[in-house]
Each structure stands twice: as C-alpha cells, then as structure tokens.
Amino acid sequence: MHVNGTAAQPAPAPRDGSAAPAPGDPVQDTSGRHARRFGLPVATALVMGNIIGGGIFLLPASVAPYGTVSLVAFGVLTAGAIALALVFGRLAQRDPRTGGPYVYAREAFGDFAGFLAAWAYWITTWVSNAALAVAAVGYLDVLIPVGGHRWTACLAALVIQWLPALANFAGTRYVGAVQLVSTVLKFLPLLLVAVGGLFFFDPRNLGPFNASGQSPIGAVSASAALLLFSYLGVESAAVSAGEVKNPRRNVGRATVIGTAGAALVYLLGTLSVFGTVPHDRLVTSAAPFSDAVNAMFGGGWGGWAVAAAALVSMTGCLNGWTLLSAQTPYAAARDGLFPAAFARRRRGVPTVGVGVTVVLASLLTVYNYTSGSAKVFQVLVLVTTFTATVPYLLASAAQLTHLVSGRRELVNPARLVRDLVVASVAAGFSLWLVAGAGYAAVYQGVLFLFAGVVVYAVLAGRRRGAPADGPGGGTQ
Known part of the structure; x- marks a missing residue:
C-alpha cells in the first residue's frame, strides 16, 4: 500500500457524523485541482501504483528460504487478494462514500x-515505514558499505526514515514532487528484472521446491504471510471512492484489475530473481534485484544502477507513507476517534502525526536491531501482516453482516450466494494470514492493537463527559 503522485489531505468529517473520513483520504477541495475526479484507468493506476511499493525489492530474498513453494504462495495470495478486491467493490457499490475499511x-x-480499523491501519503504516527503511539499507550497502555492523545499519535505517519526515514538514507540494520521481524510478528496475530476467533464466538456480523443512501447507502459509506486505494497498480505490467517477461501477473493477496487474509484475519479478540468482546466494542477499542484474549482465554498473533506483524508490515510498501515516490519525481525530492534537496541520501536513509516526517507527527499528534478530525486515513485515488483516477482516465481516441481515435490495439469489462465498473466502483468507504470521509477530501486533483499546477508552470517556457542542460532541 503506497501513496502515489500528489499526496493530499483527508476530507473534513461530514456534519451529520454519518461517515468518517478515510485514513489517507485525499482532500475534497471543490475549488482546486484535487476536486477533479478520476475514471477507471486512473483508479486502476492508483491501485496498482499503491500496491507496488518498496517492499518487493527485498521480498524475493525473504521468501527464498522457503524455496519455490513461495511461488505457489504468490498464486494463493493473489486469489485471496482478488477476493478482498471483490468485497471492497461490493461495499463501494452499496456505500460509495470515501472511506474504505x-x-x-x-x-x-x-x-x-x-476506531480499531483506523488504529490497526495506522499501525500498519508506521511499522511498514520501519520495514521499508530496513529494506533500503540493503541497497544502500551496495553503494556505501553500511551493513557490516548492526549499529551502522540501524543508524542508516534511522536516517532513511527521518529524511522523508523532514520533507513532509516542508509541505505537501514538495512531498508530491518527490513522489512523482520515485514512482517512475520504481518501475524501471522492476520491469528490467521481470522481463529481461526471463531471457537469462536458469532452472538450476531455483533450488529445492520446499527448503524450509515444514509441511507444504505450512511453508505456503508462512511465505504468504511475508508476501502480503507486497499486496498492501488493495483497498486504495475503496479508500478514495469519493474521488472516483461512478464509484459504484469503477471501484470494484479498478481494484480487481489493479490487483491482478500488480500480481503479474510481482510474480514475473520474483520468478526472474529466482532463476538468475543461485538459491544459496539469494537466501543471504540484501539486494536481490541488484544481484539479479549483476548475474544477467556480468556485474559492474548494472547492479549499482538498480541499487540506486531501488534506494530512491524506497525513499520515495517512505516519503509518501510518512504522510499517509499522519493522515490516518488526522482523519480519525477530526471524527473524534483520535486525540485532537493529531488534527493540527501546517502547510497542509498533519505535523503532530508526522512527528509521532517517525518517532514510533524509529523506536521500533532500534528495538528490532538491538533484539539480536538477524531478520529484522521479516519480523517487521509479519507485524504488518497481522495489523493489516484487522481492517481487512472488519470489511469482510461488514459485507457478511449486510448480506445476512435481510437488506438485500438489488441483489438476486445467485448474486447473493456468490457474494457470500467471496466474503467468506476473504474473511477466511485474513484469518489464515494471521496464523501464518507466527507467534512473535502476532505477539507484537496484539500489544500494539490492545494499546489502542486503552486510547479508545480514554477518548470515549472524554466524549461522554463533554458538552454536546464541545470538542468531540455529536460524534457518536
């Protein structure tokens, strides 16, 4: 899930309190260029661009220890992601307001x-920031050796996080310019490896089918939990439904087409890396796409150029994700579901949200480096797998609630059965990913999630004690 193009601000909460603004929702400015709605092609590009982010540059190495069974996980994950896409499309048909999960x-x-959906979504964004920074260090090490010592790598990851935060404090116009350049650079190494790598493919590099020692089902579940990180953003069109022309028709189509397109790029890219980099080397690689280009062209400038493009791309992802992380509590704060301080803005940026987000991501980065884990990226990715499934599961449950509640207007029996099956698959898929995340990731994710219960209790108490026309009044 990655913001693209111009990063904008959430809309104010409706006066009737009927719909909360979405985390990361663009501003509904009726006087400027952000008021222009986009059709199916742009909505599809939004989904595809937001799904394809910086995490893919390290994921082939992350799933390599499981063997080529991870390619099967890609197929299963794509089917589950499309089920989620169909659920979001149906929900947008019923309720085309901006907001998503x-x-x-x-x-x-x-x-x-x-609140839980917003809280979990927020956690997902800033934990993803930490994961992206850790992934970027691997490519920085190709250009400047920084990964030889744990503390050097940790310091590099912190610098990579704080530079985009400073760019955010400069204002949304600068954020958008950086995002545009990084989006273009993001696709260059991906397409080079995804397409060019097929001409250098050597089956002897693939390694064993199941290298993990687990059962095939266990290996598929574990690798799929890691790979979900690369699919975050499937909800992009639904979150921005208010900006889409004819959202009842276009949100579902854009979500499915964009998800399928991103899956194709991912699958070809991962397959090409598997087929060009020997398995034993890929398992320990910190820059698998650079290693793939070096294997294709014999080393030299190719790997260095890919590393530079990947580093700029991931820094750009962090640039947009930092704003997105701040927009989430901003949107909830305007609806009375987050502390009011998160609604403060300067130069179009929720500065309190940016500051809190980068501090939390930095603390999590330091914690995971100092804990002695050799696989910091994997740990952080699995935490986001758990937290991301919370809003996904709630959205699937909302669809199931609607379908079984008797409010079946405009739904014929055949479509009702089909929607029930799709929503059940999406809900089961979300639960399966939680199981595949593993105990350590679920443990950290539950701690983050339960901390939100305390925050909600405090905010709910303050709302109930406030006058009807005071802060937070009328938000129930």
Missing part, C-alpha cells in the same frame, strides 16, 4: 470497530 467497519459495527 474505516467507513465500512464504523457503519456496520459502530465507533469502536471504526
């Missing part, structure tokens, strides 16, 4: 479910 959960289950 946040609005769907709040409309179906009330403020607490809406």
Whole structure:
C-alpha cells in the first residue's frame, strides 16, 4: 500500500457524523485541482501504483528460504487478494462514500470497530515505514558499505526514515514532487528484472521446491504471510471512492484489475530473481534485484544502477507513507476517534502525526536491531501482516453482516450466494494470514492493537463527559 503522485489531505468529517473520513483520504477541495475526479484507468493506476511499493525489492530474498513453494504462495495470495478486491467493490457499490475499511467497519459495527480499523491501519503504516527503511539499507550497502555492523545499519535505517519526515514538514507540494520521481524510478528496475530476467533464466538456480523443512501447507502459509506486505494497498480505490467517477461501477473493477496487474509484475519479478540468482546466494542477499542484474549482465554498473533506483524508490515510498501515516490519525481525530492534537496541520501536513509516526517507527527499528534478530525486515513485515488483516477482516465481516441481515435490495439469489462465498473466502483468507504470521509477530501486533483499546477508552470517556457542542460532541 503506497501513496502515489500528489499526496493530499483527508476530507473534513461530514456534519451529520454519518461517515468518517478515510485514513489517507485525499482532500475534497471543490475549488482546486484535487476536486477533479478520476475514471477507471486512473483508479486502476492508483491501485496498482499503491500496491507496488518498496517492499518487493527485498521480498524475493525473504521468501527464498522457503524455496519455490513461495511461488505457489504468490498464486494463493493473489486469489485471496482478488477476493478482498471483490468485497471492497461490493461495499463501494452499496456505500460509495470515501472511506474504505474505516467507513465500512464504523457503519456496520459502530465507533469502536471504526476506531480499531483506523488504529490497526495506522499501525500498519508506521511499522511498514520501519520495514521499508530496513529494506533500503540493503541497497544502500551496495553503494556505501553500511551493513557490516548492526549499529551502522540501524543508524542508516534511522536516517532513511527521518529524511522523508523532514520533507513532509516542508509541505505537501514538495512531498508530491518527490513522489512523482520515485514512482517512475520504481518501475524501471522492476520491469528490467521481470522481463529481461526471463531471457537469462536458469532452472538450476531455483533450488529445492520446499527448503524450509515444514509441511507444504505450512511453508505456503508462512511465505504468504511475508508476501502480503507486497499486496498492501488493495483497498486504495475503496479508500478514495469519493474521488472516483461512478464509484459504484469503477471501484470494484479498478481494484480487481489493479490487483491482478500488480500480481503479474510481482510474480514475473520474483520468478526472474529466482532463476538468475543461485538459491544459496539469494537466501543471504540484501539486494536481490541488484544481484539479479549483476548475474544477467556480468556485474559492474548494472547492479549499482538498480541499487540506486531501488534506494530512491524506497525513499520515495517512505516519503509518501510518512504522510499517509499522519493522515490516518488526522482523519480519525477530526471524527473524534483520535486525540485532537493529531488534527493540527501546517502547510497542509498533519505535523503532530508526522512527528509521532517517525518517532514510533524509529523506536521500533532500534528495538528490532538491538533484539539480536538477524531478520529484522521479516519480523517487521509479519507485524504488518497481522495489523493489516484487522481492517481487512472488519470489511469482510461488514459485507457478511449486510448480506445476512435481510437488506438485500438489488441483489438476486445467485448474486447473493456468490457474494457470500467471496466474503467468506476473504474473511477466511485474513484469518489464515494471521496464523501464518507466527507467534512473535502476532505477539507484537496484539500489544500494539490492545494499546489502542486503552486510547479508545480514554477518548470515549472524554466524549461522554463533554458538552454536546464541545470538542468531540455529536460524534457518536
């Protein structure tokens, strides 16, 4: 899930309190260029561009220890992601307001479910920031040796996080310019390896089918939990439904087409890396796409150029994700579901959210480096797998609630059965990913999630004690 192009601000909460603004929702400016709605092609590009982010540059090495069974996981994951895409499309048909999982959960289950969706989504964004920074260090090491010592790598990861944060403090116009350049550079190494690597493919490099020692089902589950990180963003069109022309028709189509397109790029890219880099080397690689280009062209400038492009791409992803991480609490704060300080803005940027987000991501980065784990990126990715499934599961549950509640207007029996099957698959898929994340990731994720319960309790108490026209009044 990665912001693209011009990063904009969430819309103000509706006066009737019926729908919360979405985390990361673009501003509904009726006087400027952000008011222009986009059609199916742009909505599809939004989904595809947001899904394809910086994490893919390290994921081939992360799943290599499981063997080529991870390619099977890619197929299963794509099917589950498309099921989620169809659920978001159906929900947008029923409720085309901007919001995505946040609005769907709040409309179906009330403020607490809406808060959990927003809280988990926020955690996903800033934990992803830490993961992206760790991945970027591997490519920085190709250009400047920094990965030889744990503390040097940790310091490099912190610098990579704080530079985009400083860019955010400069204002949204600068953020958008950086994002545009990084988006273009992101696709160059991906397409080079995904397409060019097929001409250098050597089956002897693939290694064993199941190298993990687990059962095939266990290996598929574990590798799919890692790979979900690369699919975050499937909800992009639903989150921005208010900006899409004819959202009842276009949100679902854009989500499915964009998800399938991103899956194709991912699958070809991972297959090409598997087929060009020997398995024993890929398992320990910190820059698999650079290693793939070096293997294709005999080393030299190719790997260095890919590393530079990947580093700029991941820094750009961090640039946009930092703003997205700040927009999430900003949107919830305007609806009374986050502390009011998160609603403060300067130069179009929620500065409190940016500051809190980068501090939390930095602390998590330091913690995971100092814990002695040799696989910091994998640990952080698995935490996001758990937290991301919370809003996904709530959205699937909202669809199931609607389908079985008797409110079946415009739904014929055949479509009802089909939607029930798709929503059940999406819900089961989310639960399966939680199981595949592993105990350590679920442990950290649950701690983050339960901390939100305390925050919600405090905010709910303050809202109930406030006058009807005071801060937070009328948000129930």
